[in-house]
Amino acid sequence: MSKPELKIRLMDTHAGGDVSRIVLGGIDPLPGATVRDQMHYLRDDADGLRKLLLDEPYGIPEMSVDLIVPATDPEAEAGYIIMEVMGYPIYSGSNTICTATAVLEAGLVPKREGRQRFLLESPAGRVQIEALVENDVVEAITCEGLPSYIDTYRSTIHVPTIGDVTYSVAYSGGFYALVDAAELGFSLVREEERALSECAYKIVEALQAERGFSHYTLGDVGPLPFLHFMGPVEQVADDFYRSRSTTYVHPGVICRSTTGTGTSARLALMHHEGSIRPGDKLETVSLRETGFIGEFTGTHQEGQQTVVENTITGKAFVLAHSDIVINPEDPMVRDDSVYHILGSRHDTSS
Known part of the structure; x- marks a missing residue:
């Protein structure tokens, strides 16, 4: 009997040329008391997601992936976990610029004209974001460097x-x-x-x-x-x-x-x-x-x-909105460490 297809909802962005693939939906909630703990769970028990989205046929090693998760810090609007070909960095400027833009464009943080400030939660901790919005376009993101x-x-x-x-x-x-x-x-x-x-x-x-x-x-x-x-x-x-x-x-x-x-x-x-x-x-x-x-x-x-x-x-640009289909019968998709966190019921944008 064939396994059902699963979907992951994405927004592809880039900042300075570095492509960050933002995962907005299709991943079940991860265990962990903090975003750092959830990053450790992905690394140790579900690294298949990183490999899936950065390797053929879905991606290339030069990209990054940012998974949006609910913040555990009550003052933060959202959390995010960074995945790259070398592993799980606790922080990245370009990925933070892309993620901050994505949460505004996806409506996870209401977009307001002018300058607005909000907090995101990275594996390194809370990050202060200042966004400049002009004519409904996110023109710049300023984020704290570590x-x-x-x-x-x-x-x-x-x-x-x-x-x-x-x-x-x-x-x-x-x-x-x-x-x-x-x-x-x-x-x-x-x-x-x-x-x-x-x-x-x-x-x-x-x-x-x-x-x-x-x-x-x-x-x-x-x-x-x-x-x-x-x-x-x-x-x-x-x-x-x-x-x-x-x-x-x-x-x-x-x-x-x-x-x-x-x-x-x-x-x-x-x-x-x-x-x-x-x-x-x-x-x-x-x-x-x-x-x-x-x-x-x-x-x-x-x-x-x-x-x-x-x-x-810096400034991030939105490249694409897409749903990618994960077919467990596909011989190019062999890593079983991803299927237990894929779930079409879960969507972080809702």
């Missing part, structure tokens, strides 16, 4: 076939290696995308083999996954800077955008070097000429760490 800090400043590692590489390491939602693109022979143009990915892979592999990194409260968060190539910083106004940038996140995957967390990492580095003051902004510009604007808003002390407070501003 408190960011410099773990390592200008250390050197020998990388086979490349040589000695100078790098810094920042935490901004994940650990980032920060390297000077020009020192490695890159101008940060789109034609270099494949070479950037190959270079970043070698550096990250060498760093992972040599050392680990520990967060001051989270402890061991796994091997360093990300590398951010930094272009020269240009000062375009008294309080405004611009820099070409690109972020490597996984073998073969260079983000289309500059990434919000990558931009937060840059702000932490600029503060560490004493080159920015509270209120200063940095626009990071991608290989595809898209950008996010990070603002350095202040610092506070966490134990022995001085952490940088920041916001990220």
